Amino acid sequence: MSEAKLLLVEDDASLREALLDTLMLAQYDCIDVASAEEAILALKQHQFDLVISDVQMPGIGGLGLLNYLQQHHPKLPVLLMTAYATIGSAVSAIKLGAVDYLAKPFAPEVLLNQVSRYLPLKQNRDQPVVADEKSLSLLSLAQRVAASDASVMILGPSGSGKEVLARYIHQHSSRAEEAFVAINCAAIPENMLEATLFGYEKGAFTGAYQACPGKFEQAQCGTLLLDEISEMDLGLQAKLLRVLQEREVERLGGRKTIKLDVRVLATSNRDLKAVVAAGQFREDLYYRINVFPLTWPALNQRPADILPLARHLLAKHAKTLNVADLPEFDEAACRRLLSHRWPGNVRELDNVVQRALILRTGALITANDIIIDAQDVPLTSDDAEYTSEPEGLGEELKAQEHVIILETLAQCQGSRKLVAEKLGISARTLRYKMARMRDMGIQLPS
Ligand SMILES: Nc1ncnc2c1ncn2[C@@H]1O[C@H](COP(=O)(O)OP(=O)(O)OP(=O)(O)O)[C@@H](O)[C@H]1O
Numbered sequence: 308m309s310e311a312k313l314l315l316v317e318d319d320a321s322l323r324e325a326l327l328d329t330l331m332l333a334q335y336d337c338i339d340v341a342s343a344e345e346a347i348l349a350l351k352q353h354q355f356d357l358v359i360s361d362v363q364m365p366g367i368g369g370l371g372l373l374n375y376l377q378q379h380h381p382k383l384p385v386l387l388m389t390a391y392a393t394i395g396s397a398v399s400a401i402k403l404g405a406v407d408y409l410a411k412p413f414a415p416e417v418l419l420n421q422v423s424r425y426l427p428l429k430q431n432r433d434q435p436v437v438a439d440e441k442s443l444s445l446l447s448l449a450q451r452v453a454a455s456d457a458s459v460m461i462l463g464p465s466g467s468g469k470e471v472l473a474r475y476i477h478q479h480s481s482r483a484e485e486a487f488v489a490i491n492c493a494a495i496p497e498n499m500l501e502a503t504l505f506g507y508e509k510g511a512f513t514g515a516y517q518a519c520p521g522k523f524e525q526a527q528c529g530t531l532l533l534d535e536i537s538e539m540d541l542g543l544q545a546k547l548l549r550v551l552q553e554r555e556v557e558r559l560g561g562r563k564t565i566k567l568d569v570r571v572l573a574t575s576n577r578d579l580k581a582v583v584a585a586g587q588f589r590e591d592l593y594y595r596i597n598v599f600p601l602t603w604p605a606l607n608q609r610p611a612d613i614l615p616l617a618r619h620l621l622a623k624h625a626k627t628l629n630v631a632d633l634p635e636f637d638e639a640a641c642r643r644l645l646s647h648r649w650p651g652n653v654r655e656l657d658n659v660v661q662r663a664l665i666l667r668t669g670a671l672i673t674a675n676d677i678i679i680d681a682q683d684v685p686l687t688s689d690d691a692e693y694t695s696e697p698e699g700l701g702e703e704l705k706a707q708e709h710v711i712i713l714e715t716l717a718q719c720q721g722s723r724k725l726v727a728e729k730l731g732i733s734a735r736t737l738r739y740k741m742a743r744m745r746d747m748g749i750q751l752p753s
Pocket of ligand 1: 434435436437463464465466467468469470471472574576616619653654657
């Protein structure tokens with residue numbers, strides 16, 4: 308999940324739910340409230356990086372909130388949402404200090420594009436923690452590659468740390484002070500990926516009420532990460548190749564070409580050569596992107612990383628949970644961590660460490676606290692339900708769960724609220740499950 312925190316203020320409950328879904332599926336950490344008054348309370352309890360607020364609301368409303376923010380949080384960016392008919396008030400709000408506005412109704416991608424423009428880039432993100440010789444030599448190679456401007460293809464199984472490595476390359480490049488923009492090609496519906504990548508002009512398609520720069524433009528002078536590039540359809544691959552060759556982009560519905568100075572990194576957890584051989588990935592694009600291939604081996608191929616990573620993840624989560632004294636793994640717990648095969652790689656290790664932190668009773672984490680099979684975890688709170696996917700579920704059962712969710716979504720015309728009610732799970736759990744489905748490349752209605 309992104310480290311940036313968003314405050315969403317919208318009095319229309321169903322719209323708020325839909326916006327929240329979009330933001331959470333895009334991995335944003337978000338708190339939602341129904342009025343400006345509640346927003347002010349939330350601002351006293353949390354630190355936010357961006358506020359997205361409706362203008363017309365009962366009480367002091369969006370403009371009252373803007374006024375409050377100007378006085379108490381003048382540096383906090385505010386995005387206002389307003390009905391198309393009342394754009395005049397949004398324009399005056401911009402004069403009052405809002406950074407931008409969204410004209411309702413807008414497509415989910417318009418929201419995500421705007422949000423990604425204003426969220427600050429957190430520089431202190433996870434640095435790769437490595438100890439195994441294989442990983443050390445990979446990092447030193449990555450550092451040397453970072454110094455060049457070559458395109459890099461990062462391969463490795465899911466959860467091995469490909470995005471962490473991509474950020475590392477950016478941070479060690481001459482572009483480190485510029486933007487790092489990541490886009491997950493599998494998570495964005497196919498018909499919106501092109502607009503998200505290349506941007507669009509007002510009126511380019513139904514719902515494009517205002518022009519929006521694409522990810523390439525947002526990454527200008529910096530680095531663009533095309534995550535899971537192998538999931539891009541062949542038609543779009545041809546357009547991407549052209550942009551990379553010409554080093555310029557044209558927004559959808561636009562006539563102007565925009566010169567680009569962007570370094571492109573890409574990841575895939577598939578054997579890209581085999582995908583090329585199967586005719587699902589263009590060979591010319593493969594060679595353009597694959598100037599320098601780097602591969603993170605699976606975690607079980609670099610066992611010396613396991614304990615340092617586990618300790619790092621423990622310290623990270625202890626900090627988030629405000630745990631005063633950091634517990635340690637006892638010897639039996641370490642043995643258990645070292646003997647597992649970690650099919651889910653570092654992401655799986657991260658889940659196990661989080662569970663251990665919740666389950667431990669003293670200053671030491673024992674082997675009993677290391678629950679590898681999540682089915683054994685006693686779920687007591689909604690939070691625990693949200694963060695732990697029952698990994699023990701068989702593949703067949705999981706596939707059935709996905710079918711049920713998709714069918715119920717269709718029956719309820721996409722209303723997450725109704726789906727959650729029908730399936731008897733919390734809206735949070737549904738959101739989490741849908742995010743996991745998106746991660747797996749399953750297309751969901753937006
Ligand atoms: N070497 C590392 N040091 C610190 N944290 C790591 C490391 N490798 C992975 N992680 C953490 O593990 C999680 C998964 O990593 P990441 O998202 O980079 O994997 P990925 O290979 O891109 O996965 P996917 O293919 O599923 O997108 C993240 O929370 C990341 O911060």
